[in-house]
Amino acid sequence: MAEDEPQYGQAGVAQFPITTALEFPEWPVQRSLGMVFGVVVRSMGMAKGITAGFKAMAGGEVKQYTRLVEDSRRHAMDRMIENARLLGANGIISMRFDSSEVGQSLTEIVAYGTAVIVGAG
Numbered sequence: 001m002a003e004d005e006p007q008y009g010q011a012g013v014a015q016f017p018i019t020t021a022l023e024f025p026e027w028p029v030q031r032s033l034g035m036v037f038g039v040v041v042r043s044m045g046m047a048k049g050i051t052a053g054f055k056a057m058a059g060g061e062v063k064q065y066t067r068l069v070e071d072s073r074r075h076a077m078d079r080m081i082e083n084a085r086l087l088g089a090n091g092i093i094s095m096r097f098d099s100s101e102v103g104q105s106l107t108e109i110v111a112y113g114t115a116v117i118v119g120a121g
Contacts, residue, residue, distance in 0.1 A: 031117040033114075036089070038111045090119075092113040092116065
């Protein structure tokens with residue numbers, strides 16, 4: 001996915017139905033297609049990392065990291081949606097995020113859930 005492509009949650013972008021619940025209240029699940037996920041591994045970069053480090057020592061929100069995590073979550077969601085669409089899904093239920101450190105300066109963000117086909121009963 002290119003960096004300049006529209007991302008999930010942006011204004012004007014058609015939204016793919018996603019919920020953290022086990023079902024959509026307005027649509028019955030017709031078929032479960034299995035787990036889908038999207039993974040992003042990011043680094044802050046040396047210059048931004050140093051600036052963020054000074055901010056962290058002073059206390060308060062570290063806006064550089066907040067932006068990095070928000071962008072990474074959106075990117076992971078976009079990849080998860082792409083995988084769901086490849087399976088023929090038109091929705092995702094039980095969606096979650098997970099994150100972990102990879103090495104000393106990398107963060108992995110994973111968006112995952114169950115791809116489903118939903119529709120009128």
